[in-house]
Amino acid sequence: MGVDYYNILKVNRNASEDDLKKAYKRLAMIWHPDKNPAGKRPEAESKFKQISEAYDVLSDPTKRQIYDLYGEEALKSGQFPPPSTSHYYHHRTNNNTTSFQFNPRDADDIYAEIFGSESGAGGGGGRGYRDGFFRTSNGAGGPEFAGTSSGPGPGLRKAHAVENTLACSLEELYKGFKKKMKISRTVTDSAGKVRILEEILTIEIKPGWKKGTKITFPEKGNQEPGFIPADLVFVVDEKPHALYKRDGNDLVVNQEITLLEALTGKTLDLTTLDGRNLVIPLTDIIKPGAEMVAQNEGMPISKEPGRKGNLRIKFDVKYPSRLTTEQKSDLKRVLGGVSL
Missing domain, CATH: 2.60.260.20 (Urease metallochaperone UreE, N-terminal domain)
Known part of the structure; x- marks a missing residue:
């Protein structure tokens, strides 16, 4: 008999189509490679292929009949004595054997068919791929x-x-x-x-x-x-994106600051696209329309692994809408001697 497909799926020889599907689903959820850690993936891939092949054979009436009568070797070689009433097989050869071509289905196709047909029912298989x-x-x-x-x-x-x-x-x-x-x-x-x-x-x-x-x-x-x-x-x-715009490999962010902050400085706190907290101190006087560049904080450059574009911060200085006479006097006193 060779490989015991019934044992692989853990079903008896009278298993119905529904029994086979339930058994396949249960085992596929355990052994699908995507559901196993990297260290266990080679074993999972091997098991998953075995489960898929077993289901492919037993769920196909033609393959199952040949397997039950003649075993795995005859099924895969396609050479076995023809049953007297067979109407399943492709053609007869001159030496009174029947030639059958075994075409195994792709394991991923079977998985997609089983879980996809049920719109995600029967466990995480559907959900994981929706x-x-x-x-x-x-x-x-x-x-x-x-x-x-x-x-x-x-x-x-x-x-x-x-x-x-x-x-x-x-x-x-x-x-x-x-x-x-x-x-x-x-x-x-x-x-x-x-x-x-x-x-x-x-x-x-x-x-x-x-x-x-x-x-x-x-x-x-x-x-x-x-x-x-x-x-x-x-x-x-x-x-x-709510904060950033992309310009080639660069990221651009618009930052509004007050006139006071533009003159006296402040610290910007930005969250990067990979979740880091980026702290940028503003120590120089910021003029309207000024732009600051943070090197290597832009988008990754796909053709140059390890390299990134820049983050460009464009400033918009917000001026007060009005000043009192006293405030104007204070500003003249403070800024009167400042060279521009």
């Missing part, structure tokens, strides 16, 4: 992607690429992050049957990436008869 859900259609009926042209491949035309805006906060673009996106796309099998496939893509945003940066997943869009599947493209966009 950051985004996109259909890759670009036709009528609510397109969530705008089509862009793509060149044709040899022999087949390639469908237009589909694009979606990926809105990122300035903090996310500063620190970088990974985002799980669940997509739903149509695929056409060799028999011409169209089905909807759900899967999870991991989008990795590098620190310092700019608005307009494109992340392309080749041929992850819809597949139509006679066409190569479309590329799926995510385009980085930048959400407005």
Whole structure:
């Protein structure tokens, strides 16, 4: 028999489709690589693949029948005696054996199908991947992607690429992050049957990436008869920030200070995009429209790891709306001898 798929999933040989799904969900939640620390990840990846393969075989009537009758080796080699009433197998060979091609499904596709079909039910699997859900259609009926042209491949035309805006906060673009996106796309099998496939893509945003940066997943869009599947493209966009504006690799902040502070000084307290407290003393006289530069406190430069742009502080000096006669007299007395 070789590998015991029933034992891997911890189900009996009469397990129903529902039994298999419940067993898979329980074990996938334990052994999915993303749910394990880095030191345990190699073991988790191996276990996760075993669980996925077991579910793939036992949940497919054809694969399960071959496995039950002839075992793992026959299933994977595709060579075994034909049952007298079989209608499952691809073709018979001249030496009275039946040839079957074993095509295992991708573990991540199975995971996306099981948890995605239940909108996050059954434990953290769905919740962990609900950051985004996109259909890759670009036709009528609510397109969530705008089509862009793509060149044709040899022999087949390639469908237009589909694009979606990926809105990122300035903090996310500063620190970088990974985002799980669940997509739903149509695929056409060799028999011409169209089905909807759900899967999870991991989008990795590098620190310092700019608005307009494109992340392309080749041929992850819809597949139509006679066409190569479309590329799926995510385009980085930048959400407005309450304090900072980005100018290339620099960050710009506008700071309003009073005339008194401009003349006598003060200390600025700024919170950086990675949560640090930045203390900047103002000791010189600040003139209206002046700009101060804090070196290496801007955005990371994606092509030069370790380097950052600058933080530019632009000052707006707020003047008093009126002065009393006594205040004017005091200012003349204090500033009368000051050279400008």
